[in-house]
Amino acid sequence: MAQHFLLSSQAKTLTLAKVARMSAEEAYDTFRLIRWVKTAGEPVCPICGGVECYTFTTRKLFKCKACQKQFSVTSGTIFASRKLPIRDYLLAIAIFVNGAKGYAALQLSRDLGVAYQTAFVLSHKLREAVAAEQMVKEQLSGHVEVDGAYFGGHVRPENRKEDRKDRRRAENQTGKRRVVVVMRERQGRTMPLVFKSEAVSVPVIFNHVRHDATVYADEATHWDALHARFLTKRINHQEAYSTDEACTNQAESFFSRLRRAEIGIHHHISGKYLSAYASEMAWREDNRRISNGEQYLATTAAALNHPVSRIWKGYWQRQKSQQGI
CATH class of the missing domain: 3.30.420 (Nucleotidyltransferase; domain 5)
Incomplete structure (x- = not known):
């Protein structure tokens, strides 16, 4: 009997330990290489597309020579205005792709040591990024x-039989x-x-x-x-x-x-x-038939190529304002 792909060594090319052991500098370099893969990690201005940039020595920022705007490795991406270390985002992506049937926000919050709200929004940002890759413009064929x-x-059924309603009917939905x-x-x-x-x-x-x-x-x-x-x-x-x-x-x-x-x-x-x-x-x-390492790289690339989320940026702040809190 042939071995299932998920049980084979080809399916497991990335471990969480490898990502967790990254130094802050290694995680930063990984982000740079994945985001600006066409320029081998050299920064490209997300505002005007300029490739000639100044690099700050005291902060991890760049300044475009053309439009004079400052930006970071996550500016203009779904991780813009981030508060977590870059390594935590890479670890979150690795955890996310390893969940073959999905991954709960509560469990992710415990793994990363962050609030549930943070994990919930982060999970949805990753979903939005991969969904943008999924919804291709070409029509399906074949x-x-x-x-x-x-x-x-x-619709929860009532306890007593005489109180129960037909849940299939529209008026009981x-x-x-x-x-x-x-x-x-x-x-x-x-x-x-x-x-x-x-x-x-x-x-x-x-x-x-x-x-x-x-x-x-x-x-x-x-x-x-x-x-x-x-x-x-x-x-x-x-x-x-x-x-x-x-x-x-x-x-x-x-x-x-x-x-x-x-x-x-x-x-x-x-x-x-x-x-x-x-x-x-x-x-x-x-x-499902590519390794978790390839899924990790694809998800990271999708997130870094996706613009700032208009749904999830400031999600909980909007929820509080709508509730009058």
């Missing part, structure tokens, strides 16, 4: 599987339940999107999948509209999960990973952040 699954909006619709190329990319229902996702699928692709879906009636645009093959799950003609097993594999993250790692995913968690799981699913 053989594309389409399916949807509902998450969140749990909380309004928080959302469906994740995934479009997944076979042996290719995974693109998840969040909607209130599967039916409203059809026009979006038209925009994200090439018209010459072959689409696979189940027998839900709202997927009937796919026949007007694509060569569509359907599978009736009441009869079989897979046939020679069609299956949606790759889409179901993605939902399995997301469901395990929700139940086993995070225990609860808020509807407004469901898209972030879905994009993270899509990234993990697409990169």
Whole structure:
């Protein structure tokens, strides 16, 4: 029997001990090399793109000769206005990618010795960075599987049988339940999107999948509209999960990973952040056959190439002001 990739030595090329033992200077040099890889670590102004810069000897800052602006190795990135040491960010990234089914913010806060709020925002910043890499502009092509699954909006049943209501009916729902619709190329990319229902996702699928692709879906009636645009093959799950003609097993594999993250790692995913968690799981699913060292470098590069987050910068300060605290 062949060994699973995650159990092989090829999957483990990075250890947390190696990152934790980095000196402050080694961590700083690593950030420089990953951020400015095209110039071999030489600074490039994030404001005007100038490559001629002064280097301060007393502080780790640069000054652009063209626009005269000062910047650091994290300026203009998702780590802008940082408060933690650079080594802690590298360690957080290594911990994040090692979580095959995701990583809880509470556990990350204990690992790094920081407040839960800090770990929560840092985790979401990393999700935003990898999601930007995941949501490519090119349309999906080839053989594309389409399916949807509902998450969140749990309605707790009443204790006594006579007090219980049919939780499947719309009037007994909380309004928080959302469906994740995934479009997944076979042996290719995974693109998840969040909607209130599967039916409203059809026009979006038209925009994200090439018209010459072959689409696979189940027998839900709202997927009937796919026949007007694509060569569509359907599978009736009441009869079989897979046939020679069609299956949606790759889409179901993605939902399995997301469901395990929700139940086993995070225990609860808020509807407004469901898209972030879905994009993270899509990234993990697409990169499950590369080593953790490659995942670490890819995530660090994505974070250092991603602009300042307009959602997560000052998140807790905005929450407090909205609550009048």
